[in-house]
Amino acid sequence: MAEMELWFTEQQTPDLGFTCKITKTIYTAKTQYQDLAILETKQFGRMLVLDGAVQTTIADEFCYHELISHVPLFTHPNPKKVAVIGGGDGGVIREILKHDEVEKAYLIEIDREVIEASKKYLPEISCALDDERAEVVITDGIKFVSENKNMFDVIIVDSTDPVGPAVGLFQDSFYKAVFECLKEDGLFVAQTESPFYDQDLIKNVFHAVKSIFPITRLYLGFIPTYPSGLWSFTLGSKKYDPLEVDISKIKRIDTKYYNPELHKALFALPTFVQEII
Ligand code: AG3
Structure with missing residues (x-):
């Protein structure tokens, strides 16, 4: 069976998404203030996401x-x-x-x-x-x-x-x-x-x-x-x-x-x- 592909999308506007392929969900948490995720993306390396919004990636x-x-x-x-x-x-x-x-x-x-x-x-x-x-x-x-x-x-x-x-x-x-x-x-x-x-x-x-x-x-x-x-x-x-x-x-x-x-x-x-x- 082909390996399943996983994609993360930030909904940047109500009508537009920014999508990247992820190889691993490294960590997720619901903190006192926000939802936090660290994802391993193929294109940009590790990525920090807060409340669904990309904060930073290793590549950029x-x-x-x-x-x-x-x-x-x-x-x-x-x-x-x-x-x-x-x-x-x-x-x-x-x-x-x-x-x-x-x-x-x-x-x-x-x-x-x-x-x-x-x-x-x-x-x-x-x-x-x-x-x-x-x-x-x-x-x-x-x-x-x-x-x-x-x-x-x-x-x-x-x-x-x-x-x-x-x-x-x-x-x-x-x-x-x-x-x-x-x-x-x-x-x-x-x-x-x-x-x-x-x-x-x-x-x-x-x-x-x-x-x-x-x-x-x-x-x-x-x-x-x-x-x-x-x-x-x-x-x-x-x-x-x-x-x-x-x-x-x-x-x-x-x-x-x-x-x-x-x-x-x-x-x-x-x-x-x-x-x-
Ligand atoms: N702070 C600005 C992030 C804004 C990104 N907005 C978005 N993806 N919708 C970045 C913190 C990095 N130290």
Whole structure:
């Protein structure tokens, strides 16, 4: 008898699915906050899925993790204290710790089980979580930023989609708290979904951030396993403008997507995206 084929589909929109062949279901759990699965896919290697949405895969995680980390960290001239809100797989922490000036990187994750499953099944991504410069805090990111003032040089919001546990991470009150939680020359970046499918969200976030931070910028990258592949990041900054960075001074670090030539080019937007904001 021919071997049975198993396929996983993320329903990216009510009318569109993203399907890949899986060779093994490595782990599944219903955590306090969400449904979690680690799948072995043929095309992308291991994949982390939360509430049916692909979060990261071994093959393309570098695109997202490098984009969300190195743009803010090379925009701030001396990032010493950095916080990641969400990001329990540890991919952003791994990228942050490639910067020698970073003294401490905090991972503020609400769901302990995401960290545990990633440590066990996605070691390539979670490997830096045991570094002595990394500190894991299990708590609600909204509570954490509201309780800590004037503390960080850079904050990176690596959330899930704006449904379920992440809804509050896309609200005006959260961006105000992020502003207060940053030092006087701090900056932050949040992942803000697909400019192809989530135009209202991007517009709302951009204008909310713009009403709070003196400098607000949108940049794009390509992430093959996310809806439409085209992905947006919104940056809010108190002082440093990513477009003013002297790219000749950017240190070469080990990356596969980010490079100094790309730093400003990422902010050049297609016309239909310019029209969103
Ligand atoms: N966080 C953003 C995932 C969004 C994907 N959305 C989707 N597949 N519908 C990724 C976490 C990686 N550290």
